[in-house]
Amino acid sequence: IQATGPERHFTGADLFSLEVAADPQISPDGSQVAYVRRSGDIMTDQFRSTIWLVDTRSSEQTPIAAGPGGHFSPRWSPDGSRLAYISSAEGGTTQIFVRWMESGEAVRLTNLPYAPGSIAWSPDGTRIAYSMLIPGESAGLGSAPDAPEGAEWADPLDVTTAVGYRADGQGYLRPGFNQIFVVPADGGTARQLSFGDYHHGGPLSWTPDGRAILFSGDLTPDWEMDPVEGEIYSLDVTTSAITPLTDRNGPDVNPVVSPDGRHIAWLGFDDQRRGYENVLLHVSDSDGSNQRVLTGALDRSINTAIWSANSRAVYVSYDDHGQTKVARVSLSGSITTVAEGLNGASLDRPYSGGSFSVARDGTLAITSGPATSPADIVLVRGSNRRQLTHLNDDLLGHKVMGEVRRMETASTFDGRPIESWLTLPPGHVEGQRHPLILEIHGGPFAAYGPHFSTDNQLYAAAGYAVLSVNPRGSTSYGTEFANLIHHAYPGNDYHDLMSAVDGVIAAGFADPDQLFVTGGSGGGVLTSWIVGNTNRFRAAATQKPVINWTTQALISDIPVFVANYWFGALPWEDQQSYWSRSPLSLVGNVETPTLVLVGGEDERTPVSEAEQYYMALRMEGVPTTLIRVPGASHGGLAARPSQSAAKASAILAWFDRYRNAPNDIME
Numbered sequence: 001i002q003a004t005g006p007e008r009h010f011t012g013a014d015l016f017s018l019e020v021a022a023d024p025q026i027s028p029d030g031s032q033v034a035y036v037r038r039s040g041d042i043m044t045d046q047f048r049s050t051i052w053l054v055d056t057r058s059s060e061q062t063p064i065a066a067g068p069g070g071h072f073s074p075r076w077s078p079d080g081s082r083l084a085y086i087s088s089a090e091g092g093t094t095q096i097f098v099r100w101m102e103s104g105e106a107v108r109l110t111n112l113p114y115a116p117g118s119i120a121w122s123p124d125g126t127r128i129a130y131s132m133l134i135p136g137e138s139a140g141l142g143s144a145p146d147a148p149e150g151a152e153w154a155d156p157l158d159v160t161t162a163v164g165y166r167a168d169g170q171g172y173l174r175p176g177f178n179q180i181f182v183v184p185a186d187g188g189t190a191r192q193l194s195f196g197d198y199h200h201g202g203p204l205s206w207t208p209d210g211r212a213i214l215f216s217g218d219l220t221p222d223w224e225m226d227p228v229e230g231e232i233y234s235l236d237v238t239t240s241a242i243t244p245l246t247d248r249n250g251p252d253v254n255p256v257v258s259p260d261g262r263h264i265a266w267l268g269f270d271d272q273r274r275g276y277e278n279v280l281l282h283v284s285d286s287d288g289s290n291q292r293v294l295t296g297a298l299d300r301s302i303n304t305a306i307w308s309a310n311s312r313a314v315y316v317s318y319d320d321h322g323q324t325k326v327a328r329v330s331l332s333g334s335i336t337t338v339a340e341g342l343n344g345a346s347l348d349r350p351y352s353g354g355s356f357s358v359a360r361d362g363t364l365a366i367t368s369g370p371a372t373s374p375a376d377i378v379l380v381r382g383s384n385r386r387q388l389t390h391l392n393d394d395l396l397g398h399k400v401m402g403e404v405r406r407m408e409t410a411s412t413f414d415g416r417p418i419e420s421w422l423t424l425p426p427g428h429v430e431g432q433r434h435p436l437i438l439e440i441h442g443g444p445f446a447a448y449g450p451h452f453s454t455d456n457q458l459y460a461a462a463g464y465a466v467l468s469v470n471p472r473g474s475t476s477y478g479t480e481f482a483n484l485i486h487h488a489y490p491g492n493d494y495h496d497l498m499s500a501v502d503g504v505i506a507a508g509f510a511d512p513d514q515l516f517v518t519g520g521s522g523g524g525v526l527t528s529w530i531v532g533n534t535n536r537f538r539a540a541a542t543q544k545p546v547i548n549w550t551t552q553a554l555i556s557d558i559p560v561f562v563a564n565y566w567f568g569a570l571p572w573e574d575q576q577s578y579w580s581r582s583p584l585s586l587v588g589n590v591e592t593p594t595l596v597l598v599g600g601e602d603e604r605t606p607v608s609e610a611e612q613y614y615m616a617l618r619m620e621g622v623p624t625t626l627i628r629v630p631g632a633s634h635g636g637l638a639a640r641p642s643q644s645a646a647k648a649s650a651i652l653a654w655f656d657r658y659r660n661a662p663n664d665i666m667e
């Protein structure tokens with residue numbers, strides 16, 4: 001059948017045309033914003049990263065690095081005359097490039113064997129510091145016989161003694177340690193500053209005299225078994241001597257030296273081995289003395305800290321009720337919100353997030369946008385906001401998107417208010433009821449909010465209302481609310497989710513006989529938990545779930561963390577808790593047709609979790625299907641536009657199969 005007009009609804013093919021702004025870096029004088037522009041590419045089936053400049057007066061855009069390869073991490077030199085960035089423009093390993101803004105000339109500064117990260121200009125603009133992994137020796141044990149000349153033998157044995165030998169998105173890790181380097185900003189030889197068998201982590205921050213670089217790491221022998229611990233260190237650029245500036249039990253990370261050099265700001269918390277802690281903004285004098293917390297009264301977690309030019313305040317971003325905001329925190333601890341409505345660069349699900357930077361005069365560049373469009377660059381000057389980019393108007397301006405409405409319900413468990421956002425099918429008419437998809441976030445310590453989501457828009461375009469809930473455990477509501485699931489997840493969050501569904505039914509938006517449920521990762525745990533507890537949903541799709549906490553604690557890339565922080569015991573010390581909180585323990589109850597889906601290279605919730613559940617459902621005779629997304633990691637389940645669209649399509653096809661089935665088939 002020939003189309004008779006343009007497609008007004010959002011489609012899977014539209015994923016290739018989406019663009020999203022990230023990492024906005026406003027120039028020191030506030031005249032321009034360099035930012036990362038991620039655009040779908042239909043020929044490579046990827047989101048390509050390019051760097052663009054947008055003029056803050058005219059909104060005129062200029063490409064900085066947009067040719068072949070990937071380009072990211074733009075960073076202004078202190079005087080704003082040059083822009084450093086990381087790029088694979090010349091093929092092979094990514095390198096550090098610098099562009100002289102006046103001439104427009106860009107040069108490759110480095111010739112590195114491995115990818116650099118955490119680039120940081122020295123305050124006088126003469127040097128750039130960066131971090132890079134230096135491979136170490138593999139542990140050896142025995143040896144293969146000598147190969148005859150010309151023989152092609154298999155790879156040697158892979159022997160490991162590391163705790164962190166795998167990581168999501170990277171697979172099995174090459175042994176080695178992150179070290180800190182410095183390279184002249186106008187070309188020359190890079191010099192290694194840190195050494196030894198420890199990771200020296202970014203971000204990096206120079207002292208104003210250019211003599212030291214602050215970094216974070218855990219330089220103690222037990223670092224492998226303590227995944228949360230970290231201290232701030234000062235690294236002498238001349239002698240490589242390292243001086244610790246913090247020493248408490250808990251993470252101290254992201255150090256930033258104030259422009260006048262008198263203070264250090266950083267993020268961290270006292271480790272109480274709880275599932276969730278607010279990350280707090282700390283400051284101290286430059287030698288680490290006089291340490292104090294500035295955001296203790298906020299009861300929110302701080303994501304990013306940037307000093308004001310006059311060194312009197314720190315700008316921070318934090319999540320509040322599912323929304324990301326920027327606040328100015330003075331050294332006396334007064335907190336003023338200066339920007340709201342930030343949006344992150346994740347496209348598939350409506351997670352909170354977003355980034356910002358600050359010019360000398362306090363003007364902010366933020367990533368922001370409505371729930372119906374990916375993030376653009378917005379300039380915030382006092383109470384004035386101006387949108388500088390309109391990356392998706394060409395596409396979404398011609399589409400009818402699903403409207404997103406805020407909802408709130410009291411939990412049937414204890415009456416606590418539970419916030420959620422409902423995406424309605426495009427063209428919704430007041431009073432009309434729709435089939436409802438409950439889509440559950442992961443983390444579990446994370447938050448949904450009024451943010452763009454390709455999954456939700458695709459489900460809405462297919463005629464479903466979609467509910468994004470923040471049950472107990474969600475971040476952005478304070479420590480007490482998040483830790484209601486401490487050593488109790490999954491658990492009473494189930495009641496919050498069901499209360500939110502019932503709230504949407506009571507409000508007249510959802511058809512109570514047409515309920516569906518899905519969610520990813522921690523949301524996959526809760527999806528499987530729900531179908532183990534109720535038959536109210538017609539069909540379910542559990543994505544990248546944890547099914548069995550014992551195997552998760554031993555096989556995933558966060559084993560020590562799961563055992564120490566989410567259980568407080570090893571699996572064989574408290575098998576009862578591990579089993580009773582595992583969705584596998586309820587599989588015998590499941591009658592809901594349940595699709596199981598996982599990334600083929602997921603190291604966070606390994607493929608074997610999904611496979612265990614699929615086989616258990618088959619053994620129980622429950623309708624199911626297993627989908628592996630080839631090559632996809634946990635964080636990258638939706639990284640390839642074709643796979644993201646196909647994933648949503650598979651879930652819709654599964655739900656549609658049961659949406660119109662007569663009730664007797666369902667029973």
Ligand SMILES: CSCC[C@H](NC=O)C(=O)N[C@@H](CC(C)C)C(=O)N[C@@H](Cc1ccccc1)C(=O)O
Nearest residue numbers: 442443444446520521522523546558561604605635
């Ligand atoms: C110290 S690691 C804590 C776990 C981590 N938390 C991040 O939010 C995580 O990966 N959680 C998983 C579930 C867990 C393995 C049981 C999770 O639910 N991931 C979510 C959230 C997320 C979003 C983006 C990047 C990483 C995590 C998800 O994949 O949707």
